[in-house]
Amino acid sequence: MDFAGKDFLRILDFSEEELHYMLNVAKKFKEMKKKGQNHKYFPNKNIAIVFEKTSTRTRCAFEVAGYDLGMGVTYLDPTGSQMGHKESTADTARVLARFYDGIEFRGFKQETVEELAKYADVPVWNGLTDSCHPTQALADFMTMEEKLGGNLKGKTLAFVGDTHNNVSNSLMAMSAKMGMNYIACGPKELKPSDEILAICQPIAKKNGAKITVTDDINKLKETADAIYTDVWLSLGEDKEKWGERIEQLEPYRVTMEMMQTARPGAIFLHCLPSFHDLNTSVAKDVNEKFGISEMEVTNEVFESKYSVVFDEAENRMHTIKAVMYLTLYGDNKGGK
Numbered sequence: 252m253d254f255a256g257k258d259f260l261r262i263l264d265f266s267e268e269e270l271h272y273m274l275n276v277a278k279k280f281k282e283m284k285k286k287g288q289n290h291k292y293f294p295n296k297n298i299a300i301v302f303e304k305t306s307t308r309t310r311c312a313f314e315v316a317g318y319d320l321g322m323g324v325t326y327l328d329p330t331g332s333q334m335g336h337k338e339s340t341a342d343t344a345r346v347l348a349r350f351y352d353g354i355e356f357r358g359f360k361q362e363t364v365e366e367l368a369k370y371a372d373v374p375v376w377n378g379l380t381d382s383c384h385p386t387q388a389l390a391d392f393m394t395m396e397e398k399l400g401g402n403l404k405g406k407t408l409a410f411v412g413d414t415h416n417n418v419s420n421s422l423m424a425m426s427a428k429m430g431m432n433y434i435a436c437g438p439k440e441l442k443p444s445d446e447i448l449a450i451c452q453p454i455a456k457k458n459g460a461k462i463t464v465t466d467d468i469n470k471l472k473e474t475a476d477a478i479y480t481d482v483w484l485s486l487g488e489d490k491e492k493w494g495e496r497i498e499q500l501e502p503y504r505v506t507m508e509m510m511q512t513a514r515p516g517a518i519f520l521h522c523l524p525s526f527h528d529l530n531t532s533v534a535k536d537v538n539e540k541f542g543i544s545e546m547e548v549t550n551e552v553f554e555s556k557y558s559v560v561f562d563e564a565e566n567r568m569h570t571i572k573a574v575m576y577l578t579l580y581g582d583n584k585g586g587k
């Protein structure tokens with residue numbers, strides 16, 4: 252399997268076999284890291300990680316994975332480069348590609364990361380856009396494989412809440428590819444786009460899986476092996492929308508009852524960060540304005556035995572390392 256020089260922009264760009272392969276490489280790296288085995292394979296390579304939106308996990312995962320592989324890493328924060336205001340994406344891509352062997356980008360438009368990839372002759376990795384979060388989906392599937400016993404074919408992942416967001420889009424694509432049933436459970440106003448459904452449904456069918464879109468939380472009962480949620484307002488969305496979102500999404504908060512009535516052995520996942528208590532300034536503001544003290548998940552579920560959220564966060568690093576290792580392997584400087 253040859254990934255050398257490829258970009259990692261969307262889950263849909265990869266086959267089921269390629270995605271499995273990436274997960275297996277990530278598991279190998281996890282083992283090596285736990286055993287303290289050196290894997291500084293790229294001492295002569297450097298990468299740039301460029302953020303138009305803020306991040307904790309994605310930034311740190313790329314940075315640590317880069318160091319573990321022996322590489323130099325440059326972090327450009329949302330105000331730290333000329334890109335977008337003084338320099339076009341195409342020009343930035345061609346400049347960065349002269350210095351670096353790979354470029355990560357997190358930002359608003361999917362078109363921006365695609366334009367970077369078009370103009371940079373080194374691999375470009377998508378660290379989240381408004382429409383997808385592919386490295387997150389890889390980590391989530393690695394975590395589910397670890398916690399649900401290997402093969403996920405025929406098992407069911409239920410995403411509850413804002414089912415038209417970037418994380419849900421990538422999870423739906425990944426489920427379809429991996430033959431896992433996917434339930435998008437949320438209010439009609441926030442259902443997945445017809446476009447993404449039209450792409451994913453035939454892939455799911457081919458792989459023996461089903462995608463269900465519903466506004467009924469009872470559909471999760473005795474069905475869901477994994478229940479996933481995400482924030483009700485994503486990075487870059489208008490804060491004025493909080494009131495409307497709370498009204499739409501309160502019935503979809505993940506509760507203990509939801510977990511207890513799902514399939515035996517069910518697990519709870521969240522990409523994080525999460526508003527499960529009042530220990531953040533955003534949660535405090537929302538509490539003052541709207542009177543709620545927990546948002547997409549109760550604190551009880553977040554802290555419960557069902558929750559695998561910190562294993563999931565750790566797996567961001569191992570999966571991102573696998574993506575970088577596979578796409579950087581060999582001499583990519585000849586162009587993509």
Ligand code: CP
Pocket residue numbers: 305306307308309310379387522523524
């Ligand atoms: N899950 C995730 O992408 O987290 P960050 O926004 O902290 O990178």
Ligand code: NVA
Pocket residue numbers: 416417418481482484485486522523524
């Ligand atoms: N949907 C969230 C995911 C954060 C990791 C956002 O885009 O803010």
